[in-house]
Amino acid sequence: MTTLPTFDRPTIEGDVRPRRVSRTPRGADAVFAHAMRAVGASVLVITGGVGLFLGWQAFPTLQRYGLSFFTTEVWEPDTDVVGIAGILAGTVSVAAVAMVIAFPLSLLTALYISEYAPARIRPTLVSLVDLMAAVPSIVYGLWGFFLVMPHAAELALWLQRNLGWLPFFQVRDTDPDAAVWDTSRYVGSAFCAGIAVSMMVMPMACAVMRQVFSQTPVGEKEAALALGATRWGVVRSVVLPFGRGGIIGGTMLGLGRALGETIAVVLIISVAFEVKPNLVEIGTATVSSTIAGRFGEAGPAQLSALLAAGFVLFLITLAVNTVAAVVVNRGRSGAGVEA
Amino acid sequence: MTTTHDTAPAHDVTVRLTAVGTTRLPGERADLDAAPALPRPGLGRPTxxxxxxxxxxxxxxxxxxxxxxxxxxxxxxxxxxxxxxxxxxxxxxxxxxxxxxxxxxxxxxxxxxxxxxxxxxxxxxxxxxxxxxxxxxxxxLTHLNFFVDDMSGVGPKESLDRGGVLHAIVGSLIQLGIALLITLPLGIGTAVFMTEVGGRFARVVRTVVEAMTALPSIVAGLFVYTVWIVALGRDRSGLAAAFAIAVMMLPIIARAADVVLRVVPGGLREASLALGASRWRTVWHVVLPTARPGLATAVILGVARGVGETSPVLLTSGAAPFLVKGPTDGVMNSLPLFIYTNVRSGEPTAINRAFGAATVLLLLVLLLFVLARLLARPKRARSRPGLRRSMGASVRALVPRRTPAPPAPPVPSEENR
Incomplete structure (x- = not known):
């Protein structure tokens, strides 16, 4: 037997009114929102303060040395001749060597992990790449200085003998065909430092690339396979075009880190303030290695000059990173990547 | 067989025949324009x-x-x-x-x-x-004193059965602990602000934080050196080193946590709000627990970066050869700095000690890394298997895969020193 529910109609119409909907937080929510805003503001002040402080400190240096700060090669605070042309060139050459080594290796490793490796060991390989990125830079510095540098010097000699007509591989004041070659001219170069830096850059670039490759739509890969493509055909026609944004972005993020690398470079290089194309010849200096080497003896004026150099380095890194983020996010593959 | 006009030339006939679709025997080349058949790779198991x-x-x-x-x-x-x-x-x-x-x-x-x-x-x-x-x-590492002694009164040339790295390990842990005390609440709080509160101001904060991940670590060290030691006239100390590490780590952790919080499915938030929870309860009981593994990974990987970073501490802490327990008690050593100074000394025994300390540092990083991996694994179903599993699956699908390393330290973004 069915009974109909009886409805208690409100007798007074005015009692039932929709709750007022408001986006403004009230009560505990207001406290929460304001507290979080305060935290955000303090972080903004701290991080933004660092940037502003660097810029502000750089100002007196630029006033004092003017444009010659950017064109002077040497860093000699004692004679009041200070410029960043030499150390900027050194920074760029170390980073360039690192990227020439790291780019192909990270691209191929990312391809291997995402396309070629057996599915069973893939998570392990991903962890290994992450672990490689977590290895402290001083450890890569030890590796580069004690293990790699002697071999790198031999390789440099070989490069000079066989490709010596290229300015990169020329070493001045040496005879490559001498019976006993002068090892000391081939160590401590941008080339040696670049090898160690490339080890730090590679896992980073590789992680970004692999992440983007792994987002390739499975349907497109299977479509290529169904049309008769080989595995390389799939990679070339689907994976690489899809991941182009990730490849460029990952490389540039790596470049950003390569530019700022300090300790491994300080351990390996012999200091020389000079703009030169001779990558495998002894002697170079980067912005960060100069800061690490010179801060202790610096007076107020030189400290300001070091801060100005650091600020320029920061601006370059910032520009590189911003371009990288834009490239990664613009590509089709960038949708889900928080690079 | 179809009929053809008998006026047609002979080869035309064959073409028409095939065009209509008669049965062909293999080996019979019907279409003269077709590319010759290629041997295709077999689809089965390789012979x-x-x-x-x-x-x-x-x-x-x-x-x-x-x-x-x-x-x-x-x-x-x-x-x-x-x-x-x-x-x-x-x-x-x-x-x-x-x-x-x-x-x-x-x-x-x-x-x-x-x-x-x-x-x-x-x-x-x-x-x-x-x-x-x-x-x-x-x-x-085979000498026990390496772990329980410091280097006070021990010269760089003395044999390995004297002196140790206890002071460096303790110093590293103290500096890292202070840096973590600063960066953890600020970093995660900022991430919550950027994702959960939002607004125009949050976008400004996000832009600045992302920009500051590009700050090279040596410049962070130089900043603290200039402000804390030169301008304010304080001594080099563990506290200054902790500040330098914190300045370096703060944008990294904030950005990594931001990435992790952003992939928390919006449906979970909306469900909580629809059930009448207030916003801070939603954040506290839904968003943060869901993102917990990812956040832990982000923080630990940030810590792994911080513990191995030499350049900020090089400028700010000073290398003490003895054990210092107070962060404000003046110069304090740390593992990366210990390695650096010993390698630079050029003494074979000191270099051996540096390699020993590097092994300890590697083990420390490995430990943190394994910890991060374990925490990143989603919790096993415990009390209510059905609910847990389905929710866990949806979260798992989103969180660990898309934030592989949420920032794998290497994480893309934080990666810039």
Missing amino acids: PAERFLRWAPWLSGLGAAWLVTQRLLPLSGVPWFLIAWFVAGVLLTAVVTAMTTGVTDMRDRVAESVVTGAALLVGAALLSTVLFVVVRGWQP
Whole structure:
């Protein structure tokens, strides 16, 4: 037997009114929102303060040395001749060597992990790449200085003998065909430092690339396979075009880190303030290695000059990173990547 | 059979016949314009002959490499041998594949060899780094005093059974602890602000935080050195080093946490709000617990970065040879700084000690890394299996895969020193 529910109609119409909907937080929510805003503001002040402080400190240096700060090669605070042309060139050459080594290796490793490796060991390989990125830079510095540098010097000699007509591989004041070659001219170069830096850059670039490759739509890969493509055909026609944004972005993020690398470079290089194309010849200096080497003896004026150099380095890194983020996010593959 | 006009030339007839679709025997070339049939790679398991063609070129490449490097060209040494082996292997693979199948297959095989070879090279580089440091650092680790002593009164030339790295380990832990106390609440709080509160101001904060991840770590150290030590006239101390590490880590952790919080499914938030929870309850009981593994990973990987960073502490802490427990008690050593100063001293024993300390540092990083991996694994279903599992699955689908390393330290973004 069915009974109909009886409805208690409100007798007074005015009692039932929709709750007022408001986006403004009230009560505990207001406290929460304001507290979080305060935290955000303090972080903004701290991080933004660092940037502003660097810029502000750089100002007196630029006033004092003017444009010659950017064109002077040497860093000699004692004679009041200070410029960043030499150390900027050194920074760029170390980073360039690192990227020439790291780019192909990270691209191929990312391809291997995402396309070629057996599915069973893939998570392990991903962890290994992450672990490689977590290895402290001083450890890569030890590796580069004690293990790699002697071999790198031999390789440099070989490069000079066989490709010596290229300015990169020329070493001045040496005879490559001498019976006993002068090892000391081939160590401590941008080339040696670049090898160690490339080890730090590679896992980073590789992680970004692999992440983007792994987002390739499975349907497109299977479509290529169904049309008769080989595995390389799939990679070339689907994976690489899809991941182009990730490849460029990952490389540039790596470049950003390569530019700022300090300790491994300080351990390996012999200091020389000079703009030169001779990558495998002894002697170079980067912005960060100069800061690490010179801060202790610096007076107020030189400290300001070091801060100005650091600020320029920061601006370059910032520009590189911003371009990288834009490239990664613009590509089709960038949708889900928080690079 | 279809009828044809009897005026048509003979070959026209055959074309028409096939066009209408008569049955053809294999071997009969109906369409004269079609490309000749290529042998396609088999779809099943490789036959023994195919498997032989896979590894045989590498075996013969071994012989070719020996011939080239040891007999024909003056290229002695293991590296040249390996290079020659690789080149010969790739070349022979290309030749053999081109002979048996075709150009398409040859490209595939060569690409596979090159990609695998590059991955092996990277693996070898990582292995050589870890092995080299551990092998050279093993000797100091066999002395117990290495872990329980400091270097006070111990000269760089003294043998390994005197002195140790206790002060460096303690210093590293103290500096890192203080840095973490600063960065953890601020970093995660900022991430919550950027994702959960939002607004125009949050976008400004996000832009600035992302920009500051580009700050090279040495510049962070120089900043603290200039402000804290030069301008404010304080001494070098563990506290200053902790500040430098915090300035470096703060944008990294904030950004990594932001990435993790952003992939928390919006549906979970909306469900909580629809059930009447207030916003801070939603954040506290839904968003943060869901993102917990990812946040833990982000923080620990940030810590791994912080503990290994030498350049900020180089400028700010000063290398004390003795144990310092108070962060404001003046100069304090740390593991990376200990390694750096000992290597720079050039004494063989000191360099041995540096390698020992590097092994300890590697172990510390490895420990943090494994911890991060364990925490990143989603919790096993416990109380209410059904609900847990389904929710866990949806979260798992989103969180660990898309934030592989949420910032794998390497994480893309934080990566800039």
